[in-house]
Amino acid sequence: MTRLLQIEAQIAALKAEKKALRTTTFAPGRNPHRSYKPSGEGQRAPRRHDNAHLAWIRRLPCVATYVSTGRLVYGCQAAHLRLSSARHGKTDPGMQRKPDDMWTTPLSPEQHRIQGDVKGEARFWGDLGVDPFLLCQRLHAVSGDDAAGLEVIRSLRSGGSPQ
Secondary structure, rough: OHHHHHHHHHHHHHHHHHHHHHHHOOOOOOOOOOOOOOOOOOOOOOOOHHHHHHHHHHOOOOOHHHHHHHOOOOOOOOOOOOOOOOOOOOOOOOOOOOOOOOOOEEEEHHHHHHHHHHHHHHHHHHOOOOOOHHHHHHHHHHOOOOHHHHHHHHHHHHHHOOO
């Protein structure tokens, strides 16, 4: 019985020690339950989300299918562009992080897989003859306007650069 009491006392001591290690003092007005967001120089900026833009992109036809065949195929996914371009103000978000939602294009599930896994982004867009940075910027500029989005995509067949 005394052995059991000793074990229970040790467990209680360990729990108290663990609790003491968890206790941290915070500056007045700081909520310890908020997630930390880096703000200093050299820290990553948080990703900008735009659910309305993503939903709109998914309503558009597949860019790759239209450019290669002239067919408008719907039922797309919003494919995030991971390439970076200083000229277009697009930076690399880093490993295992998605870029901001403005850098998306509508691709069918099959084309999205080819773009990401089979060819790689640079080769995929190069083979299509499309500047994906300009495409993303133009689509973002007309976000929510179905007719204007379709016109941006249709302009790709006449030269590869969205109007």
